Amino acid sequence: MHAWPASEVPALPGQGRDLRIHDTATGGLVTLDPGPVARIYVCGITPYDATHLGHAATYNAFDLVQRVWLDTKRQVHYVQNVTDVDDPLLERAERDNVDWVALAEKETALFREDMTALRMLPPRHYIGAVEAIPGIVPLVERLREAGAAYELDGDIYFSVESDPHFGQVSHLDAAAMRLLSAERGGDPDRPGKKNPLDPMLWMAARPGEPSWDGGSLGRGRPGWHIECVAIALDHLGMGFDVQGGGSDLAFPHHEMGASHAQVLTGEFPMAKAYVHAGMVALHGEKMSKSKGNLVFVSQLRRDGVDPAAIRLALLAHHYRTDWEYTDDVLREAVARLDRWRAAVSRPDGPPAEALVEEIRDALANDLDAPTALAAVDRWAAAQQEHGGTDIGAPGVVSRAVDALLGVAL
Known part of the structure; x- marks a missing residue:
């Protein structure tokens, strides 16, 4: 699967700073000190409704991470997945009476267009769940052989008790985990599981649903968490710098993924920092596909909104905070963009180095x-x-805003 074209990142004089960022696993700020190549994995979309402002806010946060690293003269190895087969996608395709593959391809293409318009830097590897299946199957087989997975009516489950570090990403108690598991794709009430929290690694083929040859696992399709683990381990290895996504991924997705990887490799932790972006609300509730209260980047663009203004609307909120979208948020961003463009349109201005x-x-x-x-x-x-007398200062500002904030003036 291909990503989207990269916008040029202007080189700035001087040297950027090492990034201090909030790590969900430790509950505080950590200073990241990657080697010459910084490694980041950000969980991608399930392509049945793309790209709403909640998506955009998350990917904007991790685009900033990349830009900070690039400003330190590091290379960035960025990996993102697309969950292009999953229950929500199949359910939407059935509801709309469309082919699930065509729906996934259409929404993924739209996501690429939106990311390009917003000047989000693309991943080096953009991997779909379907294309990752050949790498997923051996991992599930290894977990089963190690006694960390078991079969239940043909489905294969991971045993969370096989990882002594389970729970050290989200730090939730068992009751909270069970509640969130039920809300976010798990099946804690299924009879026969060793632990209600055990997540599915491989779903045996169901009538009328897509399935693939799983070797010793039988025909089926992968669970959600093992998909990202297979892709991350294949392209980044253990101990990469940042595992990123929205705050709703801390549990169960990132918790389970960490446990899968740690049991598979015997190493800890999977990522040096677990970084989570806040949620965006509309009309008092988190933007949600199930609620239908979504503001789409593509619709804003069709309405004539400059993508740079959309990006400024996102940047106006700290990435970890939950916030509510209103028309005023966008109006303020448009006005800010106009002021900035007017300011850099002159040949000189106040000094810009500071x-x-x-x-x-x-x-x-x-x-x-x-x-x-x-x-x-x-x-x-x-x-x-x-005004000012520093010839070239507006150009410095324009390049800095582009390089560090991703806003083209």
Whole structure:
């Protein structure tokens, strides 16, 4: 599966800062010190409704991570999946009386278009669950051979008790885990499971549903968590720098994935930091496909909204906070974009070197984009009120905003 084209990231003078970021597993800020190549895995979409602003906010956060690393002169090895076979996708295809493969391809293509428009840097490897199946099957077989998986009516389950570190990503108690498991794709009430929290690794073929040859596992399809584990281990290995996604993935998805990988490899942890973006709400409730309260990037673009303004609307909120989308949020972003573009349209202006360092400092401090935006606002206001004599300063600002914030002025 191919990703989307990369926008050019301008090189800036000076040196970026190492990133301090909130790690869900430790509950505090950690300073990441990758080697020459920083490694990040971000969980991708299930392509049956793409791309709403909740998606965009999540991928914007991890785009900032990449930009901070690139500014430190590192390379970035970014991997993202597409869950292109799963119950929600099959259910939507049946509801709409369309082929599930065609639906997945259509929504994935739309996601690519939106990511391109928003200037999100693409992953080096963009892998669908279906194409990952040949690598998933051996992992499930290994877990079963190690006694960490068991069969139940043809389905294969992972035993969470096989991982002594289980629970160290989300730090939830058993009652909370059980509740979230039921809400987020698990089946804690299924009779016969060793532990209600045990997640499915391989689902035996069901009538009328797609299935693949699973070798000794029989025909079926992979569970949700093992999909990401197979892709991450194949392309990044253990101990990569950041495992990312929305806050609703901390449990069960990232918790289960970590346990799968740790049992498979005998190493801990799977990722050095588990980083989670907040949720975006509309009309008082989290944007949700099931509720239908979604604002789509593609619709905003069709309505004539500049993608740079959409990106500024996302950047105006700290990535870890939950926030609510309103028309005012977008209006403020459009006005900000207009002010910034007017400010950089002049041949000279106030000195810009200190501003570049302010943006760097803000982003290195747990991706504090709102503080970075406020710094650019001050420079633009000074340009508007007093102008300046630093020839080339507007160009420096324009390149910095593009390189570090992903906003093309």
